[in-house]
Amino acid sequence: MNQSPLPPTLPATDRTRHRRLREQGSLDRAALNAILDAGFMCHLGVVVDGHPMVVPTVYGTDGQSLYVHGSAASRSLVAAPKATVCVTVTHVDGLVLARSVFEHGVNYRSAMIYGTPRLVTDREEKLAGLRCLTQHATPGQWEYARQPTRKELAATALLALPLEEASVKIRTGGPDDGDGPDAELGIWAGVLPMVTSFGRPEPDPALKEGITAPPHITARSGTRVG
Amino acid sequence: MNQSPLPPTLPATDRTRHRRLREQGSLDRAALNAILDAGFMCHLGVVVDGHPMVVPTVYGTDGQSLYVHGSAASRSLVAAPKATVCVTVTHVDGLVLARSVFEHGVNYRSAMIYGTPRLVTDREEKLAGLRCLTQHATPGQWEYARQPTRKELAATALLALPLEEASVKIRTGGPDDGDGPDAELGIWAGVLPMVTSFGRPEPDPALKEGITAPPHITARSGTRVG
Numbered sequence: 001m002n003q004s005p006l007p008p009t010l011p012a013t014d015r016t017r018h019r020r021l022r023e024q025g026s027l028d029r030a031a032l033n034a035i036l037d038a039g040f041m042c043h044l045g046v047v048v049d050g051h052p053m054v055v056p057t058v059y060g061t062d063g064q065s066l067y068v069h070g071s072a073a074s075r076s077l078v079a080a081p082k083a084t085v086c087v088t089v090t091h092v093d094g095l096v097l098a099r100s101v102f103e104h105g106v107n108y109r110s111a112m113i114y115g116t117p118r119l120v121t122d123r124e125e126k127l128a129g130l131r132c133l134t135q136h137a138t139p140g141q142w143e144y145a146r147q148p149t150r151k152e153l154a155a156t157a158l159l160a161l162p163l164e165e166a167s168v169k170i171r172t173g174g175p176d177d178g179d180g181p182d183a184e185l186g187i188w189a190g191v192l193p194m195v196t197s198f199g200r201p202e203p204d205p206a207l208k209e210g211i212t213a214p215p216h217i218t219a220r221s222g223t224r225v226g
Numbered sequence: 227m228n229q230s231p232l233p234p235t236l237p238a239t240d241r242t243r244h245r246r247l248r249e250q251g252s253l254d255r256a257a258l259n260a261i262l263d264a265g266f267m268c269h270l271g272v273v274v275d276g277h278p279m280v281v282p283t284v285y286g287t288d289g290q291s292l293y294v295h296g297s298a299a300s301r302s303l304v305a306a307p308k309a310t311v312c313v314t315v316t317h318v319d320g321l322v323l324a325r326s327v328f329e330h331g332v333n334y335r336s337a338m339i340y341g342t343p344r345l346v347t348d349r350e351e352k353l354a355g356l357r358c359l360t361q362h363a364t365p366g367q368w369e370y371a372r373q374p375t376r377k378e379l380a381a382t383a384l385l386a387l388p389l390e391e392a393s394v395k396i397r398t399g400g401p402d403d404g405d406g407p408d409a410e411l412g413i414w415a416g417v418l419p420m421v422t423s424f425g426r427p428e429p430d431p432a433l434k435e436g437i438t439a440p441p442h443i444t445a446r447s448g449t450r451v452g
Contacts, residue, residue: 014275015274015277015279041316041318041332041334043269043271043280043282043314043316044280045269045271045278045279045280045312046278047273047276047277047278049240050273050310051241051273051309051310051312051340052271052272052273052278052280052310052311052312053241053271053312053338054269054270054271054278054280054312054313054314054338055314055338056269056314056316056318056334056336058332083277084276084277084278085278086271086277086278086279086280087280088269088280088281088282090267090269090282092267092282094425094428095363095364097364097367097371097427097443098371099371099372100371100372100373100374100378101356101360101367101368101371101372101373101374102374102375102378102381102382104360104363104364104367104371106267106284106363108267108282110282112279112280112281114277130327134327134330137321137330137332138321138323138330138418141323141327141330142327144413145323145324145325145326145327145330145413146325146326146327146408146411146413147326147327148326148327148328149328152326152328155328156328174428174430174431174432175430178430178431178432178433179432182372183432183434184434185372186434186437187370187371187372187437188427188429188433188437188438188439188440188443189429189430189432189433190427190428190429190430190433190439191427191428191430192364192424192425192427192428192443192446192447193424193425193426193428194422194423194424194425194451195422195423195425196318196420196421196422197420197421198418198419198420199320199418199419199420199421200419201323201414201416201417201418202320202400202416202417202418202419203414203415203416204400204401204404204415204416204417205400205404206400206404206405206409206415207404207414207415207416208409208410208412211412211413211414212414213414213416214414217323217414217418220418221418225420
């Protein structure tokens with residue numbers, strides 16, 4: 001594990017240099033971390049048999065690496081450590097409704113992380129990575145739930161992707177056609193915002209009587225995701 | 227455009243055959259259509275210079291094809307028509323909180339569509355595809371907003387991906403460890419649901435006075451996405 005501090009500015013590589021719409025691109029590590037902290041679902045892109053495969057999966061991060069996990073039998077995870085992957089995390093904040101169809105868009109925050117992941121095999125490191133993943137989706141849950149057995153650990157593949165090469169794109173604000181000729185058209189323009197939030201915990205029907213949801217779960221009801 | 231009816235069952239190919247957790251996999255076209263109808267953001271996976279690139283973008287569908295668009299200068303769109311792409315649409319419905327960390331998961335509905343997209347160049351077909359895309363994200367908006375000029379059309383690349391090869395995965399319900407020894411642990415288990423919904427329209431600060439948001443936009447406030 002490389003625990004040396006990562007630079008505050010991400011490198012502009014051939015893959016992460018922002019070519020278009022530069023105002024939306026960022027190489028700021030703080031912006032990357034904020035996007036990763038806000039969610040827990042990513043889309044993992046791998047090349048399998050020459051074609052791309054985009055798999056939704058949960059992730060965790062400790063600021064140095066991004067962790068994804070799955071069954072040790074998974075095609076996408078087995079293929080991943082041998083080649084470059086692209087992990088994309090996206091939060092959608094609203095529809096940008098312009099006067100012209102052409103200027104329509106989406107307000108979003110997105111991070112694309114490139115790299116060759118490492119299959120984590122060391123027991124302690126694997127436990128730490130899985131803790132990070134569990135805590136990222138549900139803070140407090142690693143200590144609350146039963147932790148993995150040796151057999152469960154063996155059945156789980158954990159990949160660590162260094163947070164070294166990444167591209168951040170953020171779009172905020174209203175449409176861009178308010179200062180052109182289209183502004184005279186009398187067409188409404190603005191943003192239709194979108195919000196994702198947690199609802200109320202739904203107990204497992206098989207739950208034994210008398211077991212109530214702990215505060216670290218109930219406290220999330222009504223809070224925002226993303 | 228192939229407008230012959232598509233079969234109600236999707237073919238099980240090497241890419242779409244469900245190998246693990248079979249109960250979550252589906253080859254039902256109605257399930258695919260329901261997932262596509264519920265959202266408007268996908269993750270487009272392409273191979274660029276040998277590595278995967280996963281780009282968040284809006285999509286539309288007419289039940290035969292899935293449409294994505296972007297700048298005619300976009301790397302991911304220019305690379306796409308020459309090779310297989312994977313388009314993934316994911317709706318996250320909640321965190322599955324089990325008694326054991328190992329049984330934790332996510333309730334979700336996801337579709338992965340594989341194929342080689344076609345660059346749409348015919349003017350009428352391109353307009354129809356862009357209409358489909360605009361209407362999919364915001365029904366009523368194609369007729370309400372100013373439609374593309376010839377120049378705007380030329381600056382837009384539109385790809386059509388046939389809905390022929392796709393894999394659907396759906397997970398619903400509570401955790402799976404309610405009937406094993408972990409059920410005796412006294413740990414709360416259940417689902418923490420997540421919902422995404424539209425907020426109230428936010429007018430562009432540059433909007434001229436007296437232009438109010440039309441009903442097809444205001445009616446969406448409070449409605450669910452995904």
